Amino acid sequence: MKTLPELETALIADGYRLTPDEARHLLHTAETDALCRTADRVRLHFMGNRMDTCSIMNARSGRCSEDCKWCAQSVHHRTKIDVYPLTDTAEALRHAQDNHDKGVGRFSLVTSGRAMTDREIGQCAAIYRAIAERMPGFQNGHLCASMGLLTRKQLQTLKEAGVGHYHCNIETAPSYFPQLCTTHTFDEKRRTLRWAREAGMRICSGGIIGMGETAEQRIEMAFALREIGADSIPINVLNPIPGTPLEKTPPLSDDEILRTFALFRLIHPQAHIRFAGGRTLLRREVQERALRGGVNAAIVGDLLTTIGSGVAEDREMFRQCGFAE
Template sequence: MKTLPELETAIIADNHRLAPDEAHHLLKTADTDALRQSADRIRARFTGNRIDTCSIMNARSGRCSENCKWCAQSVHHQTKIDVYPLTDTAEALRHAQDNHDKGVGRFSLVTSGRTLTDREIEQCAAIYRTIAEQMPGFRNGHLCASMGLLTREQLQTLKEAGVGHYHCNIETAPSYFPQLCTTHTFDEKRRTLQWAREAGMRICSGGIIGMGETAEQRLEMAFALREIGADSIPINVLNPIPGTPLENTPPLSDDDILRTFALFRLIHPTAHIRFAGGRTLLRREVQEQALRGGANAAIVGDLLTTIGSGVAEDREMFRRCGFTE
């Protein structure tokens, strides 16, 4: 079996695609700092020093029919979140303009629920067209959508309205998904992502780590995402929400988190490895170690049902870690 330096050289020089047995060997044997340093060099070689930032708006909250064990928005769980219907144009524009003015690179509407109706999709498409008309920084593929298990036709409508990326997390390893959700399947997610790609959108898909899965299953998720062809991979660290079945889940160690980011980079040399939800639960030192250990993208600002981090504070951290915007 090749050593970590040998695998790094093969990835950089020969575009070697890390094999599952190689990744599992590194998981068991490689030093964490060495993994991070290798991942950082691979990141610099393939994606440079530019940080890719995005922000999300919770455009419809709560009353979700699905029973995902991690989610505060499910009707199956007793959580204390705000519940409201699909946003109107004025409110969406206000959020988009605020992020545009702060220099955030991408903007996404995110809706709770399994899917949207055709009428709701048309409403969202009108919002996206208005954003693109008024905010130059969000044109040319910098608008994103996360709206559940849509149809081919609905995805095409969003593409024609200016949406460049479609987001649908696979959430975890295929082998572990049925233990976390039974109201829809991993294959339904994969099918939606395939339809989004066929519509001409790039794919944003990742998951949540720390939901009781094993380290090997985190690698399984990474390879599933490579098979899907994810361009952007959000890695969320579980924020256990009171009232959900995972509220008492023990947190991952810093070492587990940093090894996950590094190994995802080795498996996905050219992708945006995006630091997403749960980032603010970690010490600033750990956040910076992840940014110097494979990550090259981040969600900034508030998230769906939890408070995020300040854009200005994040931008200063990115600069300290050697990134430009």
């Protein structure tokens, strides 16, 4: 079994790909700080010091038919969230313009629900065209979408409207997914992502850690994402929302979180490893250690059903950790 320095040399010099056995070995043997330092050097070699930022708009909230145990928007859970239909163009433009003016790199509409009708996709396509026309920073593939299990035709419509990335989290390891959701399958997610790539979009897919999975299952998730070919990997830390089945789930330790980010970087040397939901639950010191341990991307601003962090505050933290935008 290669040592951590040997793996770093192989990854950088030869384009070597970490094996599942090697990742599990590092999980149980590597010291956290050494693992983070190695991940940081691998990140710098392959991805440079650019911080990739994106923002999301909750464009349709609540009344989701799916029974995902982590989600506040499911009709199966009793949570106190705002419920509203699909946004209109004016409201979406307002959100997009605010983020564009703050220098955020990408913008995404995110909708609750299993999927969208063709009519709703047409409405969203019109919104995307209006955003691209008015905001040059969101042109050339910098618009994203997260709209559930769409059809080939719907994904092609979004691509033609200027969407460059399609997001659909696999959420967890294939072996653990059935314990968290019964109304759709891991394979349906994988199929949607395959169709999005066939339509010409890049893939944004990650998951949530801290939902009761084992550390080995986090490694399993990372390799499932490598098989899918994820270009951007948002890693959420569970925010246990009252009214969901996971509301009393014990939090992960700082070390578990940091080791997850670092190992995802070593498994995905050339992907964007992205801070996502739950980040504000972490102490500033832990966030900075993650930024020096493989992370090179972040969702900034407010999230779907929780408050995020300020864009200016985030940009200052990124700068202090050696990143540029």
